[in-house]
Amino acid sequence: MAQLSDDCFAFGGPMMSVDDAVSLIAASVNAITDFETVPLSDSDGRVLAGNVTAPLPLPPFTNSAVDGYAARSRDIAKTAEQILPVAGRIQAGAAACGPLEPGHVARIFTGAPLPPGADTVFMQEDVRIDPSGKVVLPPGLKPGANVRPAGEDIRQGEIGLRAGQRLHPQHVALAAAFGLTHLKVVRRIRVAVFSTGNELALPGEARTGAQLFDSNRFMLMAMLRRIGCGIIDLGILRDDPISLAGGLKTVAGECDLVLTSGGVSTGEEDHVKTAVESIGTLVMWRMAIKPGRPVAMGIIGGTPLIGLPGNPVASFVTFVHVVRPTVLALSGALPEPLIPMPVRAAFTYKKKSGRREYVRASLRRADDGAIEAIKFPREGAGLLSSLVDTDGLVELGETMTRVEPGQRVRFLPYASLL
The missing domain is CATH 2.170.190.11 (Molybdopterin biosynthesis moea protein, domain 3.)
Incomplete structure (x- = not known):
């Protein structure tokens, strides 16, 4: 289990850029060194623990x-x-x-x-x-x-798969072509996930008129599974700082990462902040990103804690830029930079300089054959429908202040984010 220093996430700047956040995570998080051997059929999505060299040429004969x-x-x-x-x-x-x-x-x-x-x-x-x-x-x-020719694809003794590779079907196919039946991989990162607040009800249970069904926790657990994590579901922890602190201290010793959304700001009813500070350290990152500016980073007994914003869209976006690189760093995975695809904007938009913004958008093919991005018609980081009814995010860089129809923009499909 990776043990981190209490001050590893400290940041002295007034506003942290997305790139600075990813760089700080990569520099601060220590990869775990627990490995296991799994059957080839179960290796998809796992992180390779060591290089795999070709035991024979591919193809093995001309x-x-x-x-x-x-x-x-x-x-x-x-x-x-x-x-x-x-x-x-x-x-x-x-x-x-x-x-x-x-x-x-x-x-x-x-x-x-x-x-x-x-x-x-x-x-x-x-x-x-x-x-x-x-x-x-x-x-x-x-x-x-x-x-x-024999060896046209890969020569015998050549590295076919590198340590840190997050395995996808094509990597599994190459291992099978080598005749391998098992691969040595990093054990799954164990993430404890919880929601907090008396205002939340569990789906399927009775809900009072002043409660909402807990949705963020299920979204976060689904996203974690997509990147190969094992989940410890703590459910909903109620607004009691003492019991919160005891529960978090116990689970921190059993997992590699603690993840929540909401409840970590400075309000009188944000009890997670008080609970974490009583058993560890907590810093607030004000990220230059929209949606999703406030992110909490903390350490409990050497285990990192991430507190994402409570609004679902903000939680989704910051997961991609904070949780995803943290999990990759913990698993010793090779960097997986997000690479947007260029598309044509079919909307007008204004933004502030100095922060990166992500606009929810759908794609369509225009009459001239070009791919266009259409902005979701409503604003708001609490609109789950804006994630359901779109295809991905238009990434607007820090120096941009305006988008006009016909302008080339950078588009990240949801499928590329996990």
Whole structure:
């Protein structure tokens, strides 16, 4: 379990940029060093604990990329058709029956090994068969055409997967191509998640007229699972600083990260702040971001705590820029910078200079074929419908102050954020 110093999240500036926040997290958080070995079928989404080198070349033998006829390039005419007899038939999964004799071709299928001597394959649709059963080859085919040489993809001993790689289906496929059945990965980051407040009711239970159903906790737990975390669900903790402090102190020793939303500002009824400060340290980050300016960062017995804003959209946006990099740093994962895609704005918008803003937007294809971003028609960081009825976030940089229709903007699809 990573043990952090009480002052590791301290920041002396008046307003923290998004980039400064990510950099401070990366510099402050120590990666855990607990590993486990899992079956390949269970490795998707996990973080690789060490480099994986290729135990064999890929492909392991030279083979045909197409269905057709294997030939020796020295037998191929450059300017005229050539008629050659067929000597042998090689299917995928079968060994070549022997060297290809000069002046002959072999019938071959995709993935089948080339016979010794052959180095070029004619696609079957580019040749024709004459009445005697011989193959008529067109002239001028480049030597080596339609052939996959052994080791073309990855050479034996080369690093195929690097330590810190968060595994996706394509990485699992490469490990399988190496013949591996298990991978050594970082154990899942354990995150304790709770909501706080007498104003919250659990979905499915009775709700008073002055209560809201707890929604942020379920959103945060779903987002954590998307990035491979294990969840300790503490439910709703009521507004009692003493019991809050006792519960947090206990769970901090059992997890790698404590996460909540709301209840950490300076109001008289924000009891999480008081509880955390009684058993650890807490600093407030005023981030230059909209929505989501107030974020709490704390340490309880060496375990980091993050308190996100209570409004769901602000909680969603700050999760991406604070919680996500914290989890990646804790798991020792390689950096995964968010890379926006350029689209055309179909809206007008004004913003303040000096802060980064995220505008909820949907995409459409315009009459000229360009992809346009359409802003959600209503404002407000409490509108869950603005996350449900849009496709992602338009990222407006710190120096921008206005967006006009037709202007190029940066778009982050929701699918790219986790």
